[in-house]
Amino acid sequence: MGKFKVGDLVKGISDNYNITDRDMTKGIVRRVCGDIITVEVIEHKSGRTGTFEVDTKYFEKIGEAIPFDREEFLKILGNRDKKKLLEFNLSDADLSDANLRRANLSGADLSDANLSGANLSDANLSGANLSGADLSGADLSDANLSGADLSGANLSQTTGLLDAINYLEAHFERNKDGYIVYKSFGIYYESPEKWEIKPDSVIEEVCNTNRTDICGSGINVAPIDWVRSDNHGRIYKLLIRYEWLAGVVVPFGTDGKIRCSRAQIIGPVEE
Numbered sequence: 001m002g003k004f005k006v007g008d009l010v011k012g013i014s015d016n017y018n019i020t021d022r023d024m025t026k027g028i029v030r031r032v033c034g035d036i037i038t039v040e041v042i043e044h045k046s047g048r049t050g051t052f053e054v055d056t057k058y059f060e061k062i063g064e065a066i067p068f069d070r071e072e073f074l075k076i077l078g079n080r081d082k083k084k085l086l087e088f089n090l091s092d093a094d095l096s097d098a099n100l101r102r103a104n105l106s107g108a109d110l111s112d113a114n115l116s117g118a119n120l121s122d123a124n125l126s127g128a129n130l131s132g133a134d135l136s137g138a139d140l141s142d143a144n145l146s147g148a149d150l151s152g153a154n155l156s157q158t159t160g161l162l163d164a165i166n167y168l169e170a171h172f173e174r175n176k177d178g179y180i181v182y183k184s185f186g187i188y189y190e191s192p193e194k195w196e197i198k199p200d201s202v203i204e205e206v207c208n209t210n211r212t213d214i215c216g217s218g219i220n221v222a223p224i225d226w227v228r229s230d231n232h233g234r235i236y237k238l239l240i241r242y243e244w245l246a247g248v249v250v251p252f253g254t255d256g257k258i259r260c261s262r263a264q265i266i267g268p269v270e271e
Contacts, residue, residue, distance in 0.1 A: 003056045004029050004037055006109060007065035007089050014058040019048045028065065028086055030109060030129070040107045042086050051107050051127060065089035070098075077103055096134075106144075121160060145252045148212045164211075164250035168258075171223050178241040181221035181263065184233035197236070199267040207247055207261040214251045218259030224269065226256035237266040 004010065012024040020027060023045040030051065031038035039059070040051040066088045073093070076084050082104050090110050097117040104124045112132040121141040125148050132152040141160030155161070173180045185191045195203045208216025219238075227235050240248060240263050247261030 003035075004032060004059070004061060006030065006032055006091075008061050009042075009063035009065070009087065010039060010059040011062050012058060013060045016058050017052065017054060019044065019050055020052050020054050020058070024048075026062065026083075027059075030107060040086065042083050068093040070094060074098060080104075116154075145212045146214050150212055162250065162252050162254065164248070167250050167254070168248070171256075175239075178239050178244070180266075181238050181240055181258075181260075182224040182227045182235055182269065183219070183221045183238055183263075184227055184231050184235050187231045187233045197265065199265055201265045202262065203265065204262045207249055207259055209249055211249060211252050214253055214255060214257075216249070216251075216259060218249065218261060219263050220257050220259045221263065222257045235269040235271075237269055238263040239266055240264075 006029055008029045010027050010029060012021045012027075015021045019041060020039055024041055024043070025045065026043040027039040027041050029037050030040050035056050036053055037056055037059070038051060038053050041049050068089055070093070073085070073088055073090075073095075077100070085103075085105070086108065090105075090108055090113055093110070093113045095118055096114045098115075099119045100115075100123050101119045102122045103120070105128055106124045107127045108125075109129045110133050111129045113130075114134045115130075115138050116134045117137040118135075119139050120143050121139050123140075123143045126144045127147040129149045130153050131149045133150075134154045135158050136154045136156045137158065139159050143160065168179060185195075185197055191197065192205065195201070203219060205217060205219050207218035210216065221238060221240075222230075224235065240260050244260065244262045248258060249260070250258045
């Protein structure tokens with residue numbers, strides 16, 4: 001068995017890292033992979049926060065997560081004590097129909113938790129482990145799901161999640177062949193060598209299908225106003241044909257971008 005397990009409370013015993021150092025007096029282990037653990041900072045002498053992948057040899061166990069007690073958890077939730085909330089073991093927790101509106105549960109391990117009918121509107125679930133969680137009937141309106149793990153989660157009858165069809169219809173123009181999108185090349189990353197940036201060229205890329213990842217691999221495109229506001233490079237007009245829509249991913253928390261696995265370059269936009 002490894003040195004730590006998920007839910008262990010640890011402190012830093014070295015200055016090998018900048019934040020998870022000796023000044024981190026309490027952190028909680030979120031994931032374990034051999035000698036590498038993911039630690040979320042709960043208490044730090046300088047008030048620093050964050051979640052980091054680190055080596056076990058630089059940490060010491062100081063306790064374990066608090067066993068879940070629904071009444072106690074909801075009481076602390078009402079007091080907005082973020083640090084104490086992080087210490088609960090929420091895996092398999094029964095939070096059905098709970099009012100978790102605006103709760104800060106970033107990085108929390110909610111795997112296999114019962115969240116059916118819960119009000120999670122405006123909740124911060126960034127980086128949370130929701131794998132296998134029952135979210136049926138939950139309200140996720142305006143919830144921050146960036147980086148959350150929803151693998152195996154039950155999303156039946158969930159409300160508030162961004163509908164990809166509605167988003168495409170509301171933000172992108174269409175013609176008889178498909179959706180019109182826009183992109184600049186080489187602004188943040190070099191384009192793949194196989195791409196030919198010229199009219200009628202079809203470009204392809206493996207697309208990250210995880211909708212909780214705002215940024216990911218694929219051909220990242222957006223409405224023209226978004227592209228204009230984001231950079232000063234040359235803007236190209238592209239077409240995503242209707243038969244290619246299966247390769248389109250609209251992130252739940254999109255800032256305007258979507259990504260796709262295939263698109264055809266129409267040509268540069270004349271400014």
